[in-house]
Amino acid sequence: MSDDVVRRGRWPWVLLIVVAILAVLIVVAEFVARSILPGIVRGIVIEQLELPADQELDVDASGILLPQLIGGRLDELHLQTDAVTIGGVTGAAAVTAVGVPLHGGVLDGAAGTVRIDQDEFVALAAASDLPIDEIAFAAPNVTATSSFTVIGVPVPVALTVEPGADAGELLLTPVELRVAGVTLNAAEIAERFGDAAAGLTQPHRICIADQLPAGITVTGLTIQHSTAVIDVDVDGAIITDAALQHNGVCS
Structure with missing residues (x-):
């Protein structure tokens, strides 16, 4: 058998070994x-x-x-x-x-x-001008307990707000208010209590920029x-x- 034939016979094995070595090197380099x-x-x-x-x-x-x-x-x-x-x-x-x-x-x-x-959300909400005493999550909304004063008398309320974001700020939008067991929407709150409850009916922004x-x-x-x-x-x-x-x- 000539040397050329022997070399041709070895070539696929040499190529296979080179490919295997390269594969190992690639795996090692990736690792x-x-x-x-x-x-x-x-x-x-x-x-x-x-x-x-x-x-x-x-x-x-x-x-x-x-x-x-x-x-x-x-x-x-x-x-x-x-x-x-x-x-x-x-x-x-x-x-x-x-x-x-x-x-x-x-x-x-x-x-x-x-x-x-x-608790961390309460810390953020404290940065808003929304009068809040306590906050509780009630997915997908947030319930805040607060109060406002009518003729010198504090009125406790439970306010439900819808969370969101606008223009890079957190946004809390009031959707309903419970006063003495009665549920009112924002329009009804304004009608019954006027300016005394204005702070509870408007959207409130929280900037954390x-x-x-x-x-x-x-x-x-x-x-x-x-x-x-x-x-x-x-x-x-x-x-x-x-x-x-x-x-x-x-x-």
Whole structure:
């Protein structure tokens, strides 16, 4: 048997071995990338948001990382934590960013949710001018106990408000009021009590822009079971524009 025949016979095996080695190297490189990337992203997020160094933050990237790393852009990046404190309010947060540049540039987009319990929601509601004594979740609405004064006499009430968001602010819209066991809607309240109950019949806004980076905008608020869920949208330029990384302002 000639040497050429022997070499031709070995060639498929050599090729198979090379392919196998490359496959192993790719798997190892992917594993290394997934081990290193979360720590890098976590460090950047903690630094930009000025969070504690020991902040718990889970980071996960979708898809196969190597092609994305070579291309310099991650398809999807998921950030999640069970407890983060921003502006004195603590809740669980989850954000998904798409089109994440690795060498400078803006995100294609990002959105997420912040979940807070009833006590934390009370702290937020205290920032409004709605006269509130206590708050209880009654999904999908919120029930607040309060009172107003008629001819010098305090009248206790239970006010039901519909949560929402508008123009970046949390919005609490009264839908009904219970006074002495009688349920009244906003129009009936105004008719019976006039200016004395005016503060209970108008929508009330809660601005938290000064507690969040300017690049994060509140887009929704819903009550799910025992949790208030705040939806947020993230400006893709937040990773390059320092002004968007600083807290916003309330007018």
